[in-house]
Amino acid sequence: MTPASAFAAGLGLSALRGATLAEVDAAAALQHRTDRKYLLPLDVARVFVRRLADHHHVLDLGGRRTTSYLSAYFDTERLASWHAHVQGRRRRWKVRTRLYAEDGLCRVEVKTKDGRGNTVKHALRVPATAYGELGAQAADFVDETLERSGIPVRAADLSPAAEIRYVRAALADLDHGTRVTLDGALTCGHGDRTAALDPGHVLVETKGGLQLAPADRLLLHLRVRPVSLSKYVVGQSLLTPGLPDNDVRRLARTHFTAPTSTDLRTEPRPDPLLERISAA
Template sequence: MTTPAAPTGTAPWGPQAPRDPGRARRQVAGLADPGPAPRRVAGLADASDHRHLARLAATLGTTTLADLAETSDLQTRVDQKYLVPLAVLDELVASLDSDLRVLEIDGRRVFGYESVYFDTCNLQLFRDQVQGRRTRHKVRTRLYADSGLTMLEVKAKGRRGETVKHRLDWRREDLLQIHSEGRDFVGTHLAGRPHVAVLRPVLRSTYRRMTLVHVAGGLRVTCDVDLAFEGPGGGAVRVPGGQVLLETKSATGAARPTSSCAAGGSGTCWSASTVRASR
């Protein structure tokens, strides 16, 4: 199988970046002081969990991007996220093998991603998330490293818990900035809270992703490994090896793991009732 392209190397942060983003994070109500900035870590090229995904993906039937858009586009959806050991993903795939397909594009089944998140100097959008505001937003640029496709995105969380993603074609060289065309797009969806002019890049994330589709149920599960995060001040952290971030995306949010899966233990990850209902 083709080895996935690694996300691009670290780009310099723009001049608007806050001087000490860690200080802003420490000011978020209810959060413990994270202490000094973490040490820098090696690039994703040194990580290996994506090879585990590649081996797993090789055992599954495939779906195309066009089929994915037709059967489970899910631009409006309910998301659930779980950080679990890779062994839990293995168990999930084994339990739903006949119903799962893996996204394949140009012979690849594991893909490199790079995202840059934008926020205010006091991290208002992040604070809205942590404090559980019913209506909240994320603003980011995203690079699909294997194809070079780049998007500017606004994700809006609604009062009923649904997520709506709005996207605009973007340029790879503008990954770290939102210029005039993008400001109009973002401003429309933020409706002035906060004003788009005060947004600046505050976090860069890189990872590799496999996308699974439960064909009958219209359920999508993204599986992210080799996750690393870097702030504009140069501090960086990596999710420990052997862990995978699973995110279920469905129209109703009905797909939930059993308690043993959520806890990283053994046992079927998705309840039988959920699977039967989706057929």
């Protein structure tokens, strides 16, 4: 059993009704959104999924109910993006390339905060072979997006800083336009160092408006509280010696394994398959 199929089985995803990509995209049309994150033990995550089954569908891509994600993050030499997030600055930002491995789909993504503190994600589709780099087209896109957001950083200032890999299941409440993602088999890597989320835990994100969605209320009923956790911030905190200690690092040390010296660059990547076609 592959990590993806084991993750799907562990969550009990087969009990949910499936939804097409077009249906999930329609429910997820909100780009100005509020994200809330939770760390759940796997057994609690399974209960959570079972109780969502009445009103949530799971993204089903030809019978596949998970997707393997590879995200390469870019930062300045002094880790300006990392520091902006740790210090809670109003103008926070992230730049990454993201590969949806089974679908051969790659995007350059820039995440910023708007004036109300909501996350705004900007994306540009690029060839799968462009994963992990910022070519001319991607650099222009990054420069224009950051400039519009008032962030004085340019693509020329950025270099690869960390790679995050995980398996994701996406759930959507098609009636209310809210989504839930569940991430497992999560690893962080940079150079010859890697760290991993405890396999007995699942990172859950709810994505919706300012009001609590049914999924958030269910998590509160299950006595699970939101956490402030960014995959990139956690990965950088664990993998880069000498960064200042912070609450993120303490949380990471509770739920992540200690870094090892296995070089991600020597590991085989999932083979991209057919491209996923977004809804028009």
